[in-house]
Amino acid sequence: QVHLVESGGGVVQPGRSLRLSCTASGLTFSSYAMHWVRQPPGKGLEWVALISYDGVNKFYADSVKGRFTMSRDNSKNILSLQMNSLRTEDTAIYYCARDGTRSFDLWGQGTLVTVSS
Amino acid sequence: SYVLTQPPSVSEAPGQTARIPCAGNIIGTKSVHWYQQKPGQAPVLVVSDESDRPSGIPERFSGSKSGNTATLTISRVEAGDEADYYCQVWDSGSDHYVFGTGTKVTVL
Numbered sequence: 001q002v003h004l005v006e007s008g009g010g011v012v013q014p015g016r017s018l019r020l021s022c023t024a025s026g027l028t029f030s031s032y033a034m035h036w037v038r039q040p041p042g043k044g045l046e047w048v049a050l051i052s053y054d055g056v057n058k059f060y061a062d063s064v065k066g067r068f069t070m071s072r073d074n075s076k077n078i079l080s081l082q083m084n085s086l087r088t089e090d091t092a093i094y095y096c097a098r099d100g101t102r103s104f105d106l107w108g109q110g111t112l113v114t115v116s117s
Numbered sequence: 118s119y120v121l122t123q124p125p126s127v128s129e130a131p132g133q134t135a136r137i138p139c140a141g142n143i144i145g146t147k148s149v150h151w152y153q154q155k156p157g158q159a160p161v162l163v164v165s166d167e168s169d170r171p172s173g174i175p176e177r178f179s180g181s182k183s184g185n186t187a188t189l190t191i192s193r194v195e196a197g198d199e200a201d202y203y204c205q206v207w208d209s210g211s212d213h214y215v216f217g218t219g220t221k222v223t224v225l
Contacts, residue, residue: 035214044203044218044219045152045203045205047213047216059213062118062213095160101166102148102150103150103205104160105162105165105171107160108159109158109159
């Protein structure tokens with residue numbers, strides 16, 4: 001079975017940091033580019049970031065550039081998202097997703113991040 | 118920034134055909150992908166590259182494109198098709214991925 005499992009969500013105050021993880025199983029993790037996509041409660045989907053299969057190339061949405069950093073450890077099949085200077089508008093379910101040639105062909109179940117004082 | 122516009126809602130009776138449009142500038146030059154998201158669940162890719170269905174997706178789901186609009190068609194709509202549907206493209210100009218505004222499909 002192919003799975004992506006996110007963890008690390010929770011409640012955090014504005015301006016603080018949080019680190020999300022995504023653990024992959026059942027796939028050759030190191031062969032795939034990976035994404036983070038988020039969804040504010042009751043709203044639509046927003047792409048957040050992309051990392052290449054080898055971790056060399058990274059791209060970020062304008063809304064998170066300079067605050068969020070994506071990384072990966074191919075030896076442990078783990079994808080990470082370091083989120084700094086969090087804002088209330090960052091409140092969302094965060095999904096990790098596998099790249100399927102410019103699409104998202106496998107998704108995790110998501111982890112909820114709530115930024116609130 | 119690139120924008121994809123979808124109607125907020127589409128309703129159809131069981132057995133009928135539901136069509137979900139996705140409008141975007143020069144969308145004809147881009148590969149369009151479609152996702153189904155049921156309440157409380159993660160999205161699922163149902164159509165990729167306009168018309169390809171991933172393994173396990175029923176043939177009732179199909180995609181097409183004409184002019185500045187892509188369309189997801191759900192034939193013989195069933196109660197289990199009730200969900201939010203999103204279109205998505207990769208915008209080469211910004212190297213960003215863009216989702217449509219989303220359409221809620223209701224089976225009457």
